[in-house]
Amino acid sequence: MRFALKWQAFMIKQVDASQLKVGMYIHDLNCQPVDHPFNRSSLKLTSHGQIRKIRAACSNPLYIDTEKGLDATDAPTLQEAVSALEAELTTLAAGQCMLPVQTSLAEEMGNAKAIKGRAQRTIRDVMHDARLGNLIRLDDIEPVVEGITDSILRNPGALTGLSQIRNKDDYTFIHSVSVGALLTAFCVSAKMDQDIVRQAGLGGLLHDAGKACVPDGVLNKPGKLTMEEFVVMQKHPEEGFELLSAIPGIGPIPLDIARHHHERFNGAGYPDRIAGGTIQTLTQMAAICDVYDSVTSTRSYHIGMCPAAALRMMFQWSKSHFDPKLVQDFMRCVGFYPVGTLVLLESGRLGVVVEQDECNLVTPKVNVFYDTRSLAYMPARLLDLSKPLGAGGGDRIVSHETPERWKVDPTPFLPFAA
Secondary structure, eight states, X not given: OHHHHHHHHHHEEEEOGGXXXXXXXXXXXXXXXXXXXXXXXXXXXXXXXXXXXXXXXXXXXXXXXXXXXXXXXXXXXXXXXXXXXXXXXXXXXXXXXXXXXXXXXXXXXXXXXXXXHHHHHHHHHHHHHHHTTOOOOHHHHHHXXXXXXXXXXXXXXXXXXXXXXXXXXXXXXXXXXXXXXXXXXXXXXXTOOHHHHHHHHHHHHHTTGGGGGSOHHHHTOSSOOOHHHHHHHTTHHHHHHHHHHTSTTOOHHHHHXXXXXXXXXXXXOSSSOOOGGGSOHHHHHHHHHHHHHHHTOOBTXXXXXXXXXXXXXXXXXXXXXXXHHHHHHHHHHHOSSOTTOEEEXXXXXXXXXXXXXXXXXXXXXXXXXXXXXXXXXXXXXXXXXXXXXXXXXXXXXXXXXOXXXXXXXXXXXXXXXX
């Protein structure tokens, strides 16, 4: 099995879209399903038209299978590409977390649950009103933004971690709440003025308001969109901008976030195809939060990635999609292993991350609950990986894991599971 995995890594190579040729087999397009017009992420290249579509839609490095199609002789293998990425991330991971904690996770959890519930109900009402053509009322939303901001200031892990627990059928609503919470935390970590933080939080909550104008059959379709449906979906930033523009006193920050959160650093986004520094910094930050929450969310047609894997992928994408420094700052904000991440420890035990260490991104607090050597659950135990053996620590993270691999359910061992 080990040889087979090495052989597979040798057959899969990382290439740029500029290197694609007819006859190659795409193993993975390495971009979000909503960003490309194909029914799947792997395909045989049979025409130059396909290549033009890929180059227009996917600006990240992608992967070819040299056993199923033509080779790119000077391209790095999957193993080489992963090793290079991990070397960069190791340097970044040694840094400090950017968010101080004022209260413990346990103390903040009750507040965070109430705020999440209120925010989700408010966004549902806002979308309903917008569908009926009613004006969105700022007075209904500002208290929610205030509550999110206050919770993030006390303990950011409570609300941002809680937002990972969701019903896939409520994706549109909880996604907006999650992006609002993540963007608020991101701004707090950057030590921005509180008025700016609240305006950004408002923008995060309302960034997808334009989806109220998208037909239900497209918005909630349990599968890949057709090209025609894809075009309809891509109109939601402009429609959201129009909806928010009608709100008295809305402010320029939420308006810009609504219109431009799908723009990309290399100019390949939409609707205006602006690039680089032309995209406002807060809007770039909103885009990072939006993509992170999207790729970690499970929906009817998409299994969410674990947070640590999503951060690695976004770090790779930052070469084209985002300002690389902002992605690194976001990783320091949420932690290299965000709250809720399943990790394998050097001792062979599995644990779920429950709180960050302010001084080091790779030594969070972990609730250990499973022994991979005996393949059995064990009495849960809280470890502080920043401390030595005998002081509640004495272990280290080897890798992030997926529950599917070990057939475990980490949810009951999260502090917000009850």
